[in-house]
Amino acid sequence: MMETAAVTLKGVEQYRAHFRLGPIDLNIDEGYVTAIVGPNGSGKSSTFRLLLDLAKPDAGQMSVLGYSVGQGDDREWKRQIGYLAEESDFLDDSIRGSEKAAFVRKWYPEWDVNLYQELLRKFEVDDAIKLGKMSKGMRRKFEMALVIAQKPKLLLLDEPSSGLDPIAWRAMIDILHRYMEPGDRTILMASHIIDEVRRLADFIVFMARGQILGKYEKDELFERWHVLYVPAANDSDRSKLLAMPGVIDAELAGIGMYRVVTEDAPQTEEALRAAQFGIGSRQAMQLDEILQVLMQRGVYA
Structure with a gap:
């Protein structure tokens, strides 16, 4: 049976003064967890920004959830994406978590306030605290709750466990497994944590120096290499x-x-x-x- 692609990149390239990304040809299968693994500076975060149309490619085409990136009104497909960036936005430091949640929920029709509150309890996060006053780990847990509560069809996670202690890390793994239970959701994540990839990923993409080195089914990879x-x-x-x-x-x-x-x-x-x-x-x-x-x-x- 043919798998449906949640994300497709065809001949995507981006040129910078000291870095070249691509050309990238890659399909991310719907309903699975795909992990991009590679050293720092390999182009993982740059690829995420291109997929979100936060940066423009110099060549190639991309589609996300069946929509062409960079063409037409993007509000519909972006409402179906949850994005957890590697670094928190310092512009939000002066507002409380509850204020950020109240703003975000207006943009997502599937927003689930009960799920949001449940995740805050599980992570032991108080969203009455200003974001700039939260520890790195607490802020990461808050941001994770925020994107999961959107109930997106596609989760883009850039180093999701950054700053988490072992207990919070195990809670995150459990939450992401639960997120995938409906069967029609997709996670594309960048991670350098080997155990995280082994416990979450169905497919593994290796990336280095702006190039895709290969895409493998996880269990087959470990059976063969x-x-x-x-x-x-x-x-x-x-x-x-x-x-x-x-x-x-x-x-x-x-x-x-x-x-x-x-x-x-x-x-x-x-x-x-x-x-x-x-x-x-x-x-x-x-x-x-x-x-x-x-x-x-x-x-x-």
């Missing part, structure tokens, strides 16, 4: 290992042992057995390790 430790007799075995399906790299890891990086562990292991190589041990790769390999390989999807 492995490090295998393979006993080998001599240096000539390295060329044999590198020629096997799925193998990205093979380096000595001690006397008579190779460390083999593969992006298709089942195929690689089958080829190893057929070539009468043994496998000493295996381990799944972490997100940061996979990102490093993709950046070193320079493969752009």
Whole structure:
């Protein structure tokens, strides 16, 4: 069955004095959580701003929830989006949380005051406090409650757990799982927290230097990307290992042992057995390790 795209970018580029974004071609599937993972400065926040029409691309086309970004009246589709920026807006520092909520609710017909109050209680946030007087963690929790109460079809979350303590982080994970329960909602998030990505994401997009390195289904990614430790007799075995399906790299890891990086562990292991190589041990790769390999390989999807 064909998946419906909640977000589509086709040939999107943006040029700045010291940074180039794109060209980006990417579909974000409706009804799923997609996490963009990459180092600081890779273009994650810039991509969010383009999707919200807060900045303009120099090339390409974008659509959000079926609407073309940058064309016509954008009020209808923006009412269906909740956006949590990485940094709080200092212009709001002088107003109370309740005042900000009263302003925001006017723009969102699906605003749920009961949900808003429930989230404030869960997060232990007092919205009578001025936003500028809240701690970073409390402000983050308030802003999370604000965007969830809008009941948007699409949530754009830029480093959502920034400033949260472990208890608040677990509450956030639970709230986002509940948000996705209706089945027709979508989250696109940027995060560098590995456990956060593993617990929330259905798909993972790797990004670096303004480029998309690849999009993967999460469970398949961790099933296939492995490090295998393979006993080998001599240096000539390295060329044999590198020629096997799925193998990205093979380096000595001690006397008579190779460390083999593969992006298709089942195929690689089958080829190893057929070539009468043994496998000493295996381990799944972490997100940061996979990102490093993709950046070193320079493969752009």
